[in-house]
Amino acid sequence: MYFHQILxxxxxxxxxxxxxxxxxxLLKGKKSGQTIxxxxxxxxxxFFSLFPKLxxxxxxxxxxxxxxxxxVQIENAYISLTEKGFQQVKNMEKPGFNxxxxxxxxxxxxxxxxxxxxxxxxxxxQQKKFIPNQKxxxxxxxxxxxxxxxxxxxxxxxxxxxxxxxxxxESANLExxxxxxxxxxxxxxxxxxxxxxxxTNYYSKTELDLKFAFIExxxxxxxxxxxxxxPDLFDVLDGIEVEVPLxxxxxxxxxxxxxxxxxxxxxEMRFLKKNTIxxxxxxxVSADPDFPVEPFISxxxxxxxxxxxxxxxxxxxxxxxEYVPDxxxxxxRLALTKGEEVNG
Amino acid sequence: xxxLTEVLQSKFGYTSFREGQKEIVEQILAGRDVVAVLPxxxxxxxxxxxxxxxxxxxxxIVSPLLSLMQDQVEQLKMIGEKRVVAVNSFLTFAQKxxxxxxxxxYKFIFTSPEMLQNNRFNKILASIDIAYIxxxxxxxxxxxxxxxxxxxxxxxxxxxxxxxxxxxxxTATATKKVVExxxxxxxxxxxxxxxxxxxxxxxxxxxxEVETQQEKKxxxxxxxxxxxxxxxxYTQSRKKSxxxxxxxxxxxxxxxxxxxxMDQEDxxxxxxxxxxxxxxxxxxxxxxxxxxxKDNIKQIIHDHIPTSIxxxxxxVGRAGRNGEQSIASLIYCARDVEQAFFISIKDFPEExxxxxxxxxxxxxIQLPETTTRTLKYWKEELSxxxxxxxxxxxxxxxxxxxxxxxxxxxxxxxxxxQLLHYFGEELITRPNNCCTVCSLNPTEILYSRxxxxxxxxxxxxxxxxxxxxxx
Ligand SMILES: [Zn+2]
Numbered sequence: 001m002y003f004h005q006i007l008x009x010x011x012x013x014x015x016x017x018x019x020x021x022x023x024x025x026l027l028k029g030k031k032s033g034q035t036i037x038x039x040x041x042x043x044x045x046x047f048f049s050l051f052p053k054l055x056x057x058x059x060x061x062x063x064x065x066x067x068x069x070x071x072v073q074i075e076n077a078y079i080s081l082t083e084k085g086f087q088q089v090k091n092m093e094k095p096g097f098n099x100x101x102x103x104x105x106x107x108x109x110x111x112x113x114x115x116x117x118x119x120x121x122x123x124x125x126q127q128k129k130f131i132p133n134q135k136x137x138x139x140x141x142x143x144x145x146x147x148x149x150x151x152x153x154x155x156x157x158x159x160x161x162x163x164x165x166x167x168x169x170e171s172a173n174l175e176x177x178x179x180x181x182x183x184x185x186x187x188x189x190x191x192x193x194x195x196x197x198x199x200t201n202y203y204s205k206t207e208l209d210l211k212f213a214f215i216e217x218x219x220x221x222x223x224x225x226x227x228x229x230x231p232d233l234f235d236v237l238d239g240i241e242v243e244v245p246l247x248x249x250x251x252x253x254x255x256x257x258x259x260x261x262x263x264x265x266x267x268e269m270r271f272l273k274k275n276t277i278x279x280x281x282x283x284x285v286s287a288d289p290d291f292p293v294e295p296f297i298s299x300x301x302x303x304x305x306x307x308x309x310x311x312x313x314x315x316x317x318x319x320x321x322e323y324v325p326d327x328x329x330x331x332x333r334l335a336l337t338k339g340e341e342v343n344g
Numbered sequence: 345x346x347x348l349t350e351v352l353q354s355k356f357g358y359t360s361f362r363e364g365q366k367e368i369v370e371q372i373l374a375g376r377d378v379v380a381v382l383p384x385x386x387x388x389x390x391x392x393x394x395x396x397x398x399x400x401x402x403x404x405i406v407s408p409l410l411s412l413m414q415d416q417v418e419q420l421k422m423i424g425e426k427r428v429v430a431v432n433s434f435l436t437f438a439q440k441x442x443x444x445x446x447x448x449x450y451k452f453i454f455t456s457p458e459m460l461q462n463n464r465f466n467k468i469l470a471s472i473d474i475a476y477i478x479x480x481x482x483x484x485x486x487x488x489x490x491x492x493x494x495x496x497x498x499x500x501x502x503x504x505x506x507x508x509x510x511x512x513x514x515t516a517t518a519t520k521k522v523v524e525x526x527x528x529x530x531x532x533x534x535x536x537x538x539x540x541x542x543x544x545x546x547x548x549x550x551x552x553e554v555e556t557q558q559e560k561k562x563x564x565x566x567x568x569x570x571x572x573x574x575x576x577x578y579t580q581s582r583k584k585s586x587x588x589x590x591x592x593x594x595x596x597x598x599x600x601x602x603x604x605x606m607d608q609e610d611x612x613x614x615x616x617x618x619x620x621x622x623x624x625x626x627x628x629x630x631x632x633x634x635x636x637x638k639d640n641i642k643q644i645i646h647d648h649i650p651t652s653i654x655x656x657x658x659x660v661g662r663a664g665r666n667g668e669q670s671i672a673s674l675i676y677c678a679r680d681v682e683q684a685f686f687i688s689i690k691d692f693p694e695e696x697x698x699x700x701x702x703x704x705x706x707x708x709i710q711l712p713e714t715t716t717r718t719l720k721y722w723k724e725e726l727s728x729x730x731x732x733x734x735x736x737x738x739x740x741x742x743x744x745x746x747x748x749x750x751x752x753x754x755x756x757x758x759x760x761x762q763l764l765h766y767f768g769e770e771l772i773t774r775p776n777n778c779c780t781v782c783s784l785n786p787t788e789i790l791y792s793r794x795x796x797x798x799x800x801x802x803x804x805x806x807x808x809x810x811x812x813x814x815x
Contacts, residue, residue, distance in 0.1 A: 129424065137439065198600070
């Protein structure tokens with residue numbers, strides 16, 4: 001999936017209820033209550049934290065082009081698809097991203113595989129001393145340990161690793177050019193990978209398009225790796241999946257909740273605003289459907305909010321609150337978050 | 345065979361020493377302070393690596409450039425040395441702790457000047473046996489060096505307050521003034537100094553002035569498409585490096601740009617492709633060069649006036665490492681002088697920045713990181729007024745330096761002779777192909793380039809995977 005397609009897809013999901021910066025924060029993986037809650041509301045898990053290094057300039061430029069082509073429109077600060085934009089989205093393939101689960105960690109997987117392949121290739125040609133492309137000490141240590149556990153200089157390991165990588169690429173649900181991206185970014189003995197600039201020229205695509213396609217490729221590959229079929233690749237995945245998809249701050253808040261403190265007490269203890277703690281609650285509820293919400297809102301209240309949202313086909317807090325003035329914005333957000341779990 | 349040559353063979357795989365190497369190594373072994381000025385590619389690293397194998401204890405190497413440190417560590421690992429570590433700000437807390445606990449077990453300990461301020465590190469350093477201390481890229485210590493890093497001055501204080509073994513200062517380029525500064529700053533006592541000639545007889549200097557930027561561009565492109573590389577074209581900006589690469593690619597040259605804004609992975613790939621001969625030319629900013637191990641570079645082109653003689657020498661010095669006749673061409677317009685000045689001071693703080701920095705919390709200021717670090721250092725050492733004066737005098741010195749370089753290219757004297765003069769040397773033998781002023785015939789040096797038909801390789805992932813990992 002290319003950058004512009006991704007943006008159209010996200011804007012479509014936002015349903016005309018968010019400003020144009022919302023998709024930017026989503027792709028960057030901003031860890032604010034609003035963004036985390038949007039992920040659940042609008043079912044945008046695939047795209048969360050897809051490209052933490054995305055620059056505002058490239059993003060604004062892309063939005064500008066989408067507007068010029070009349071795929072999107074901005075009204076009252078809200079961005080939405082035009083009919084023309086909608087037709088585009090309708091014909092798109094389902095994205096293969098899994099941002100919520102990997103959060104940029106797919107790059108760690110990539111770096112490990114890159115260093116493993118570089119090493120195997122150099123050793124195959126009797127080059128036992130070479131300069132690793134990966135400079136990150138953590139990556140080097142991981143690969144060293146990985147090799148230590150195996151008879152990595154044996155033909156048996158070499159053959160089985162290569163075969164697993166080959167089978168994975170062959171069978172994964174990737175486009176041909178994505179397989180090319182993956183293999184041509186790798187380096188080995190007397191063969192260095194191609195730069196993004198060189199690939200950009202080859203495919204006549206923008207660098208961002210290729211980088212997103214590459215991330216999608218990594219996500220699809222990681223998803224496709226199984227312990228049975230690819231045991232050697234499976235071990236490379238160690239620690240790639242985010243186990244507790246919570247921000248550090250939300251984890252601290254969560255720990256205090258589990259000890260029985262209230263929102264106000266946690267805010268005071270952590271020297272944070274009440275708002276921030278409420279954001280944490282939303283984040284925790286998004287991640288953990290079993291988190292008890294009764295202290296904050298009753299089941300009847302949740303149902304009432306969801307009824308209104310359904311009736312008016314909107315998740316705008318202001319609109320909903322007109323019908324339930326006794327509830328706070330926080331409670332409405334909480335209700336909507338719970339609602340998404342039921343529907344989603 | 346003597347002990348030194350034996351180690352040279354067994355550890356480094358060479359059969360004999362290069363000029364100067366043995367003398368310097370002997371002085372280090374004798375426990376003397378040493379200053380060695382050797383052009384890059386003359387085996388500078390060997391000077392501090394070899395004695396380590398004949399002495400007990402660890403060697404502490406202080407290096408101001410992190411990328412260089414990385415390269416040095418990798419080079420040592422390449423010759424099979426595992427007891428090597430880089431202690432710098434890139435290490436996580438846990439990694440640092442781990443290293444600290446076994447510090448004495450490392451033969452080579454690389455570190456940055458700022459780490460020398462770390463108390464815990466210092467305590468551990470004091471408890472282990474240090475054979476000798478190396479100050480790498482020592483010209484950065486001197487204000488008169490083109491790459492001055494005030495941070496590096498911290499090493500001086502460190503030496504003053506820590507009882508220490510002998511100090512070895514290494515650099516590729518240093519004028520007499522810089523050498524004096526190095527000796528003083530590193531508190532050296534009657535140092536042995538070895539200063540290799542900066543002259544590279546195999547490099548011919550071609551200088552050409554043109555009227556317009558367009559003429560310049562045409563000349564550069566014509567030269568690159570009609571003569572053989574490999575070569576480096578040095579430009580002044582990221583944009584220009586990309587522009588040239590684009591233009592040359594259209595004309596069938598295998599070329600890539602290189603600048604500091606690229607992803608690290610891509611920078612490494614470009615370096616490798618160049619080293620492996622897959623690329624003929626690199627269009628680069630001055631970010632390119634550190635850690636390039638390629639000895640058959642035939643041409644260096646500058647399309648501008650560099651910001652100092654020393655940095656110019658360092659850049660052209662990348663040519664002809666294999667001893668073959670090479671050429672360094674510089675093409676410029678009169679207006680480039682101002683541009684060079686502008687670039688050399690672009691990261692300098694203005695008076696108003698300095699005042700603001702001294703009067704406010706340092707974190708608010710919006711300046712490049714190196715500038716902030718420089719200011720941070722001077723804020724500890726000088727008053728506001730003195731700092732302002734200091735920067736104004738450095739600015740002036742920069743301007744003079746660039747003027748000097750411009751004069752050198754403009755007047756009708758031998759370019760080589762003038763470059764040597766700058767480093768306090770006399771020209772003794774003039775090579776046949778010397779410079780534009782004396783005698784130079786580029787057609788004798790350069791072969792004509794076979795025009796290549798640009799065929800687009802079709803990518804095939806299956807084949808490529810088999811090439812990387814053949815059965
Ligand atoms: Zn001459």
